Amino acid sequence: MTAATPPTPAGGVDLHAGRRPTVGDGLLRALGDATVLAAADVRVALALTDLAGGAADPDGQVALAAALAVRAVRLGHVFADLATAPTTIAPEDEEVAVDVAALAWPDPDAWVAAVATHPLTAVGGGGPTDRPLRLAGTRLYLDRYWRHERAITADLLARAGGPAPTVDTAALADGLDRLFPSSVLAPDFGALAPK
Numbered sequence: 423m424t425a426a427t428p429p430t431p432a433g434g435v436d437l438h439a440g441r442r443p444t445v446g447d448g449l450l451r452a453l454g455d456a457t458v459l460a461a462a463d464v465r466v467a468l469a470l471t472d473l474a475g476g477a478a479d480p481d482g483q484v485a486l487a488a489a490l491a492v493r494a495v496r497l498g499h500v501f502a503d504l505a506t507a508p509t510t511i512a513p514e515d516e517e518v519a520v521d522v523a524a525l526a527w528p529d530p531d532a533w534v535a536a537v538a539t540h541p542l543t544a545v546g547g548g549g550p551t552d553r554p555l556r557l558a559g560t561r562l563y564l565d566r567y568w569r570h571e572r573a574i575t576a577d578l579l580a581r582a583g584g585p586a587p588t589v590d591t592a593a594l595a596d597g598l599d600r601l602f603p604s605s606v607l608a609p610d611f612g613a614l615a616p617k
Contacts, residue, residue: 449525450486456520458512463489463496470554474541483528484540488555491562500567504537505530505560534560547572 450467453459467489471479479485490502490511503510512522528536537557538545544553544565556568563571 449527450482450489452520452525453486453489453511453522456512456522458522459489459493460496463493466492470542478541479536481528481536483533483536484542486528487533487537487562488542491555491564495564495567500571501558501561501563503561504534530560537562 450459450464454461454464464485467485467487470488471485487502487504490504490507493511494500494502508523508525508527527533534557537543537555540555542553543555543557543562544550545557547558549556551565554565556563556565558568
């Protein structure tokens with residue numbers, strides 16, 4: 423005998439979903455109820471704003487932005503774009519029970535301004551180095567990932583600015599012949615030679 427599945431409320435939100443956070447208010451709670459935000463996203467965001475003093479975020483806009491930045495990293499991205507969040511936060515291929523864009527999102531300009539002035543946030547490349555959030559334009563990063571992105575960018579630019587690598591075409595041809603016998607592939611190695 424299997425246990426009955428609790429009914430889904432009329433709004434389409436499964437209040438018993440395992441990923442659903444049980445804390446937060448306003449839009450943070452609505453996105454949690456829709457399982458767009460996981461419990462970890464919300465808990466980290468609320469812990470950060472608590473450390474900075476809850477009064478510094480009375481309307482929850484900074485906590486919401488921080489939760490979206492945590493979610494972005496969890497999904498393999500390095501930032502959350504606050505200006506486009508209502509339309510990009512839940513991709514079309516992700517099953518979400520509510521119309522995320524129709525929720526009561528903060529005004530993008532006011533939201534970015536609130537995040538920029540919050541004690542948790544460093545703004546731009548010259549901001550303080552002791553903040554957990556980094557705002558670059560409308561993109562909000564967890565500072566660690568912003569630093570990683572800057573380091574990778576610097577490495578790629580340094581490599582791109584250096585001399586072109588030399589290619590030993592004979593060694594390359596020998597290796598390719600071993601991997602891809604000429605009966606399978608007959609490349610023109612002269613085309614690989616530097617000009």
